[in-house]
Amino acid sequence: MRKLLPISVLLFFAVSCSTFKAVPSGTTEFRGIWIASVANIDWPKNGNDGLAKKKKDYLELLSFYKALNFNAAIVQIRTAGDALYPTKLAPWSRYLTGTEGNPPKDTTDILPWLIEQTHAHGMEFHAWLNPYRATMSLDTSTLAPTHDFYRHRNWMVPYGTKFYYNPGLPEVQEHLVSIMEEVVSRYQVDAIHFDDYFYPYTIKDEIFNDSLAYKAHALPNQSLAEWRRSNVDSLLKKVNVRIKNSKPWVHFGISPFGVWKNKTTDTKGSLTEAGQTTYENLFADPLLWDKEGYIDYLIPQLYWSLDNKPASYNILTDWWASNIENINLYIGNGPYKIYNNADKAWDNPLELPKQLNKTRATKRIDGNAFFSAKSLTANKETIVKTLKKKVYKHKALTPALSKLYxxxxxxxxxxxxxxxxxxxxxxxxxxxxxxxxxxxxxxxxxxxxxxxxxxxxxxxxxxxxxxxxxxxxxxxxxxxxxxxxxxxxxxxxxxxxxxxx
Missing domain, CATH: 2.60.40.10 (Immunoglobulins)
Structure with missing residues (x-):
């Protein structure tokens, strides 16, 4: 339930929003929105909805963000070993069809329509796939017989409440690369996109049991942590090569967790107190990907308020801008927290606009992406008005690929x-x-x-x-x-x- 603020506070914020001044945008600026299909967060609203309802809901999202002059939709088409398009490499997603493995009743493939409509609304289509998450729970009774859990049981590692693909197995890497390659070759996507789920976030007293794969495939004297990071690096490098061999203009982007390392563990890290970090817990190293050119863009997920003590948006924006040198850099924002978070900064309707001002005022950063699509579509009228009238008043082009292309x-x-x-x-x-x-x-x-x-x-x-x-x-x-x-x-x-x- 939305928290109701006192009338005096709302009046103060209304006056503040009316006097807010936005930093002017350039001709190019990434303005992305994540459209999450997992658990039917954004779209489809229900897998059992008919095709007409699904199309109507998708067009409503596009129209909402077109009116705000957004130019990119990051649409989730693989959530957990499944697919929202026909493929022999994964079963149909329950979030699209209602039952995993069952094809849609009223269409053979909705993905071309999604791409076509996204383009018609002036937006790029970034195909968002989750590579390593295999299931959403340990209950596998609802999985289709064609799910990799049944076809390749030895690929699966249970951890916490889910099963994961073992990133250390060469056959897993090849399977995941083939999935990405198929999407790029079959569909007119503008980008392939991964989120922050690489090795799973650390759970106390749980062990990710990949010891046999480590023993079989690690290099001599390579630590477990180094080996795990090398597995992620290897996957990204291979995916990038396959994309560029097929369609070199297709972008490859990733939105990692927002803290690389804390300064307490590495002098190069950020002045933060994050409980987990992308380098040490998720075994992902975005700084290396930037240096080696494994990807084309990065969207660190900075879902904190401007001056949040453990992890400040202000501090982390500056940190990423100072440490990413070669690829396009955007910032991920969390409007889902507005009016709905223990951090009281999110009760201020200017928190998000001020974050966007910070981004624009920081050299090296070329735009933002919001998680998630439904976050602004209800009960956020004041904020939406500020975005429309001031922050995103004019249209902008998405940034080009790097000079290499x-x-x-x-x-x-x-x-x-x-x-x-x-x-x-x-x-x-x-x-x-x-x-x-x-x-x-x-x-x-x-x-x-x-x-x-x-x-x-x-x-x-x-x-x-x-x-x-x-x-x-x-x-x-x-x-x-x-x-x-x-x-x-x-x-x-x-x-x-x-x-x-």
Whole structure:
């Protein structure tokens, strides 16, 4: 139940929000939202819902965040050894179909539709897969016969209340890599995304029993901790290679737990007092991934308030910005805590906007992502209004891939023909480069304020300009983006010399 605040406090916050000043955004800024399917957190709301209801609910989420000028949806399509798409590598997810292993009753594959609609709303589709979590409980009676628990029992390690894939087995690594490779090759995803679940969070007096795999596969004199980290590193390296071999423009991103190490255990660590760390407990080393280029972007989960004593958003934002040097860096925020946390800072409607201001004011950071999608859709009107009117007032482009993947600029693009329709124009073009998007501009300059629309390009050599975009003008201006995210030079389109279609 939402906690009710005193009227005097609400009035104070309303005045504060009205006077809040947002740090201006740049032309590019990652604005992502996690859409969690596990336990039906965000979508689908119920696996037994009909297809029409599922589509309606998904479109409502997209429309909500499109109105806030978000540009990326991180959609969970694998939760625990399952899949929200047809594959021989995993059973159908119960969170999509109601019963694990049973196919949907009214569609063969909803994933292409999800991607298509996400693109139609001007957002990238980041396919979020959980690699190591195999089950959500130790009760395996509801698992499908095709689940890896039954097909490969020796891959499973019980720990706490769940089963996990053993990261130290080469056959497990190859299986997980094949899953990611299949998604990239079959679907028009913009990215593959992993969250913070690598080796499980430490549970007191519990043992993750991978001793046999350690004995069989560890290098001489390699400690258990070093070996576990090397297993995670190896998986990421292999996934990255398979992605780039298939579609080099597809991003690979990870959202690790927000504390690498505390300074008390490593002078390079952050001035925090986290009870667990991504390096020592989850055996994940994002600093190495950045150095070696195993991934394209990082979204540390900083789900704490600005001045939280054990782990401060202010301190950790600065720490990550100082320690990630090569890949794109965004920050993960936790609006699910608003009005619903023991930390009273989350009762302030300006906590989240101030966090976004901190991000924008910190060099090296290129945006944010929110967990999770439903967090702002109810009882957060004051905060949503501040985001819409001030923080995300203008549209922005997602950041491009690193310079390793850049193509030579300027691009060779030419407008062939413009065909007039009752409701707009069909523009045919030729290009020497594969293109991802066309950006409509209000004025002949690529700035956040001038972006009035975005359209994802199909493999065809034309795109559509709605009449409301040009509003009777004789000329409009667009910028194309390569599949790697680079913007082209400004392209003017003459709307007076057109043919009727």
């Amino acid at each position: 850049e193509v030579t600029l300027p691009l060779k693009i030419a407008i062939k023909e413009v065909k007039k329709k009752d409701d707009g124009y069909i523009v045919e073009y030729v290009s020497d480069t594969d293109l991802k998007q066309v950006i409509y501009l209000k004025k002949p300059e690529l700035t956040s304020k001038n972006i009035i629309g975005k359209q994802y390009l199909n493999p065809s050599d034309s795109f559509y300009v709605p009449r409301n975009i040009v509003k009777g003008k004789k000329k409009c201006y667009v910028v194309f983006r390569t599949k790697y995210g680079q913007p082209s030079q400004l392209i003017p389109i003459n709307l007076t010399s057109t043919h009727e279609k």
